[in-house]
Amino acid sequence: MLGQRLEEAPKFSYQRTHRELYKLTPDYNSWLTDPASPLFKPVALEQTDHKNLIARRVKYPDYTIRRYTESLPNNVYKFECNSTGFIGAKFDVRTPSKIVFLWDELLTNGGIKRRMSFDGRMEYELAPGTYELESFEPYTLQYLQVIVEKGDCKVSDFYIRQYVNSDVARASFSCDNGGINKIYKAAVETYKQNALDIFMDCPSRERAGWLCDSYFTARVAFDLSGNHLIETNFLENYLLPEKFMNIPQGMLPMCYPSDHVNGNFIPNWAMWFVIELEEYLARSNDRQMIKALEPKVNALLDYFARYENEDELLENLEKWVFVEWSKANDFVQDVNYPTNMLYARMLKVAGKLYNRPDLQQKAQRIHETIRKQAFDGTFFIDNAVRVDGDLVPQPKNRTETCQYYAFFLGTASPERYPKLWNILCSDFGPQRKQTGAYSEIYPANAFIGTYLRMEILSRYGLVKQLLNESVHQYLYMADQTGTLWENLTPTASCNHGFAAHIAHVFYRDLLGLAKIDPIHKRLNIVFNDSDLKQCSGTVPVGDEEISLSWEKKGKRLYYTLDTPAGYEISIENKTALKPIAQ
Numbered sequence: 001m002l003g004q005r006l007e008e009a010p011k012f013s014y015q016r017t018h019r020e021l022y023k024l025t026p027d028y029n030s031w032l033t034d035p036a037s038p039l040f041k042p043v044a045l046e047q048t049d050h051k052n053l054i055a056r057r058v059k060y061p062d063y064t065i066r067r068y069t070e071s072l073p074n075n076v077y078k079f080e081c082n083s084t085g086f087i088g089a090k091f092d093v094r095t096p097s098k099i100v101f102l103w104d105e106l107l108t109n110g111g112i113k114r115r116m117s118f119d120g121r122m123e124y125e126l127a128p129g130t131y132e133l134e135s136f137e138p139y140t141l142q143y144l145q146v147i148v149e150k151g152d153c154k155v156s157d158f159y160i161r162q163y164v165n166s167d168v169a170r171a172s173f174s175c176d177n178g179g180i181n182k183i184y185k186a187a188v189e190t191y192k193q194n195a196l197d198i199f200m201d202c203p204s205r206e207r208a209g210w211l212c213d214s215y216f217t218a219r220v221a222f223d224l225s226g227n228h229l230i231e232t233n234f235l236e237n238y239l240l241p242e243k244f245m246n247i248p249q250g251m252l253p254m255c256y257p258s259d260h261v262n263g264n265f266i267p268n269w270a271m272w273f274v275i276e277l278e279e280y281l282a283r284s285n286d287r288q289m290i291k292a293l294e295p296k297v298n299a300l301l302d303y304f305a306r307y308e309n310e311d312e313l314l315e316n317l318e319k320w321v322f323v324e325w326s327k328a329n330d331f332v333q334d335v336n337y338p339t340n341m342l343y344a345r346m347l348k349v350a351g352k353l354y355n356r357p358d359l360q361q362k363a364q365r366i367h368e369t370i371r372k373q374a375f376d377g378t379f380f381i382d383n384a385v386r387v388d389g390d391l392v393p394q395p396k397n398r399t400e401t402c403q404y405y406a407f408f409l410g411t412a413s414p415e416r417y418p419k420l421w422n423i424l425c426s427d428f429g430p431q432r433k434q435t436g437a438y439s440e441i442y443p444a445n446a447f448i449g450t451y452l453r454m455e456i457l458s459r460y461g462l463v464k465q466l467l468n469e470s471v472h473q474y475l476y477m478a479d480q481t482g483t484l485w486e487n488l489t490p491t492a493s494c495n496h497g498f499a500a501h502i503a504h505v506f507y508r509d510l511l512g513l514a515k516i517d518p519i520h521k522r523l524n525i526v527f528n529d530s531d532l533k534q535c536s537g538t539v540p541v542g543d544e545e546i547s548l549s550w551e552k553k554g555k556r557l558y559y560t561l562d563t564p565a566g567y568e569i570s571i572e573n574k575t576a577l578k579p580i581a582q
Helices: 178-193 213-225 229-239 267-284 287-292 294-305 337-353 357-374 400-409 418-427 446-459 463-481 497-511
Strands: 021-024 065-072 076-093 097-104 121-126 129-134 139-150 153-162 172-175 383-387 390-393 513-517 522-527 534-541 544-553 556-562 568-573 578-581
Touching (some): 021 129, 097 153, 121 129, 139 153, 178 463, 213 267, 229 267, 357 390, 400 446, 418 446, 497 513, 497 534
Parallel strands (some): 522 568
Antiparallel strands (some): 076 139, 076 153, 097 121, 097 139, 544 556
16 A cells, blocks of 8 residues: 555545545655555455446546636635536645645635535645645535645646536537526536436535435436436445345435445435336336336335324334425424325335335325325424324424425325415515515425425426526526535535436426437427527437427527437427427
């Protein structure tokens, strides 16, 4: 081994390895050409478990260089946007020196402070000489600060060697709304940095493959890359192990590959896994994967069945019952209604995938039970608790996110709950921060409430509102970091994979590529009513591409469409204009 990296170093984050601390001399690279280099230290080898190598499937990453674009006070250097990769620079050391690199996605009070649960810091102790150094680990940053703590040293030519997905070059999108274009660009940046060989939650503090996040990111992968290869990798990770250590039999890990030595898991995320399988099958036609996962899905169903109460609702689920990053996470016991809405949806999907009508019927019963127990006449209540043996809904515990779960997962619809639907459309959304409407209803956060809101606005045709809310909700993220965030505020990751889903929304609802079915070669186009006057875009489908552009002139909508041979095309027009093919 090389002894240049110091072993006694603090952890970079809870989820990742130790910080990079180096002690180097000018011959630091001699080991590359000299097998007898004194830099090598002998170590005893140990035999590890046998590894079954599997196909990579996906393209190798993009390693292109990004240079800083702006020099700020206090030796802070700004890159064009939040970026992920290996930090490099040149060093001209005149006397023994210690150099510290600090970084973050945002500046805090004009400088770089520890903003989250990781420490963006790397240190070099260098003897006199010249060096060209690059970090061993990938990091995420927009701002880099260089501090010479000791000695006489000039540091120059800072860069980030990107470590991002390379399979996005064929996708494009543009329209006459500059804010939407900027958000789309930020979505592509966010996706690239969170999609290497599996989907990651963030490229910074964790770099982990979390369920639920993957449901949203997988949709974007299909739009930007035209394939399901990363999703296949991601799902296959859950298929390959015979069992998962440190969590109960039947449960799936909340993220994987990962060690769960603390025994923690998110039961909700296992439900999202099953729900994702339905869309994966539609994207891939990979029935072999679906069939192979059937035993794990059945084991999961058996696990949840142990927690069903007399009403078939899940009660007192163990470990980290997670709804979203908001007040909704405070109301998860004893019976959490959003979780049970998700459970009903999971049962319906499992019933469809594995030809189990009994599961689909059970799903409908659970939806109906939730309607009876949780709806208070205006809103859905988040939870109920046991009082003297009776299950009592808690009327003060009502969240915006619970309402979105209800409409997204099938418990509610505009037809069934017109008053609630009108309230959500008219009084909720970004403007509620200013109006204070229904202040007793706790607000939603980005992960995942506001994204569910976009989905239900889309589902029920409110595309003009969706466009306006998207600009209001996400443009400030794109302006500040060029990526999209985990929360609505910069209190956590400012680069989170699921958030790239907005690009999928733009292709589907603004451009009009409503549904692409590469298996049966069908394309559904829907021209929605919006404030856009022009829009164009290209999405890859396998090795080919679908391109659509349109422009409004007078009372006509002129469009151009190019598809691979053999596609069956349907067009639905929801505008007041007459579509004319060019």
